[in-house]
Amino acid sequence: xxxxxxxxxxxxxxxxxxxxxxxxxxxxxxxxxxxxxxxxxxxxxxxxxxxxxxxxxxxxxxxxxxxxxxxxxxxxxxxxxxxxxxxxxxxxxxxxxxxxxxxxxxxxxxxxxxxxxxxxxxxxxxxxxxxxxxxxxxxxxxxxxxxxxxxxxxxxxxxxxxxxxxxxxxxxxxxxxxxxxxxxxxxxxxxxxxxxxxxxxxxxxxxxxxxxxxxxxxxxxxxxxxxxxxxxxxxxxxxxxxxxxxxxxxxxxxxxxxxxxxxxxxxxxxxxxxxxxxxxxxxxxxxxxxxxxxxxxxxxxxxxxxxxxxxxxxxxxxxxxxxxxxxxxxxxxxxxxxxxxxxxxxxxxxxxxxxxxxxxxxxxxxxxxxxxxxxxxxxxxxxxxxxxxxxxxxxxxxxxxxxxxxxxxxxxxxxxxxxxxxxxxxxxxxxxxxxxxxxxxxxxxxxxxxxxxxxxx
Numbered sequence: 001x002x003x004x005x006x007x008x009x010x011x012x013x014x015x016x017x018x019x020x021x022x023x024x025x026x027x028x029x030x031x032x033x034x035x036x037x038x039x040x041x042x043x044x045x046x047x048x049x050x051x052x053x054x055x056x057x058x059x060x061x062x063x064x065x066x067x068x069x070x071x072x073x074x075x076x077x078x079x080x081x082x083x084x085x086x087x088x089x090x091x092x093x094x095x096x097x098x099x100x101x102x103x104x105x106x107x108x109x110x111x112x113x114x115x116x117x118x119x120x121x122x123x124x125x126x127x128x129x130x131x132x133x134x135x136x137x138x139x140x141x142x143x144x145x146x147x148x149x150x151x152x153x154x155x156x157x158x159x160x161x162x163x164x165x166x167x168x169x170x171x172x173x174x175x176x177x178x179x180x181x182x183x184x185x186x187x188x189x190x191x192x193x194x195x196x197x198x199x200x201x202x203x204x205x206x207x208x209x210x211x212x213x214x215x216x217x218x219x220x221x222x223x224x225x226x227x228x229x230x231x232x233x234x235x236x237x238x239x240x241x242x243x244x245x246x247x248x249x250x251x252x253x254x255x256x257x258x259x260x261x262x263x264x265x266x267x268x269x270x271x272x273x274x275x276x277x278x279x280x281x282x283x284x285x286x287x288x289x290x291x292x293x294x295x296x297x298x299x300x301x302x303x304x305x306x307x308x309x310x311x312x313x314x315x316x317x318x319x320x321x322x323x324x325x326x327x328x329x330x331x332x333x334x335x336x337x338x339x340x341x342x343x344x345x346x347x348x349x350x351x352x353x354x355x356x357x358x359x360x361x362x363x364x365x366x367x368x369x370x371x372x373x374x375x376x377x378x379x380x381x382x383x384x385x386x387x388x389x390x391x392x393x394x395x396x397x398x399x400x401x402x403x404x405x406x407x408x409x410x411x412x413x414x415x416x417x418x419x420x421x422x423x424x425x426x427x428x429x430x431x432x433x434x435x436x437x438x439x440x441x442x443x444x445x446x447x448x449x450x451x452x453x454x455x456x457x
Contacts, residue, residue: 041068222285380434
């Protein structure tokens with residue numbers, strides 16, 4: 001007698017191989033897998049072959065379970081229905097074209113999600129009835145009458161989760177409605193981060209969001225907590241902020257001191273504890289540019305949340321050929337970034353020693369993100385700096401060569417040096433240019449050295 005699932009040597013009612021392609025299972029290596037309504041075990045076998053560590057299938061049909069055990073002895077098969085789901089939770093839970101058999105379909109989805117790990121996935125195949133309303137449509141089939149959701153109803157039922165419509169599944173003879181595949185995840189809390197330079201409007205944005213959301217967003221103004229944090233870590237000594245020379249108007253130096261003392265991880269833990277449990281939170285503050293990615297990564301790791309990094313876009317006039325960003329000498333000692341990224345392109349055109357320090361001229365482009373570089377790392381003997389802000393300038397030649405619409409790909413970096421270090425460099429018999437790396441999105445370009453060193457008289 002023909003079975004439901006198809007195998008290489010047996011053709012069943014269902015195109016199991018086509019369905020396997022349609023449901024788009026994730027990488028199963030080392031994962032745990034539960035198939036609710038496993039039939040003869042085809043998809044449990046697919047999970048085993050893909051490297052799943054633990055595979056469990058359940059079905060109310062004892063004959064199907066017996067066949068599944070013979071087909072795939074490496075998996076566990078239990079003759080129960082979805083009213084008796086197995087103990088524990090799973091990385092991947094699968095339910096294919098079974099939802100319409102449940103008396104309460106929304107409740108079944110909720111119970112299936114209860115077996116999905118916090119970072120796991122429910123793969124759901126559902127017959128979807130035509131219609132624009134949020135309703136369950138009574139549908140007559142050859143053997144019975146069942147209720148199928150419209151697409152708006154599916155969107156409503158899945159609205160409490162994060163989900164993605166993966167596309168249609170394979171049609172089967174006798175299907176009254178088209179089948180669709182959904183991937184469903186637990187919705188994680190969200191942290192919005194608005195970290196930028198002073199005076200760009202961070203605080204105003206945070207207040208506006210709080211007002212418009214009727215205070216449902218938990219707002220953390222990092223500046224308001226910075227002095228207490230620094231005092232607790234011994235950065236202010238025994239006195240208060242005024243005794244330590246800290247300006248509450250400009251906290252930039254205090255942020256830099258926290259970074260220099262390798263306290264960014266501690267600050268991230270402090271922030272995480274302050275917004276723990278909030279379904280939506282906004283952090284705003286003046287974290288130095290080169291440390292923002294690391295800081296937000298640590299907050300995200302501690303809380304297991306999704307983070308959106310909001311940043312202001314500076315719109316520059318296209319009518320000023322010599323327009324460039326305001327000059328800045330904001331720099332801190334080099335910090336640890338991730339491995340080299342060859343998608344960060346660039347070239348150093350000029351290295352010059354002046355009466356005050358170094359000047360480096362070149363261009364840089366983050367090809368992966370289609371953005372200019374964020375900063376420059378300079379390494380020269382005892383000198384190791386990350387330039388947090390750079391003076392940008394137009395490089396139409398580079399933009400044309402890269403076929404980029406961005407024009408501000410050039411940069412000029414001016415680095416003031418201590419007199420003794422500058423004299424040491426100038427008095428060398430042969431000035432050796434520093435090693436230069438460009439960085440963007442927390443990644444470094446390969447090191448490069450200027451071919452020419454110029455010493456001004």
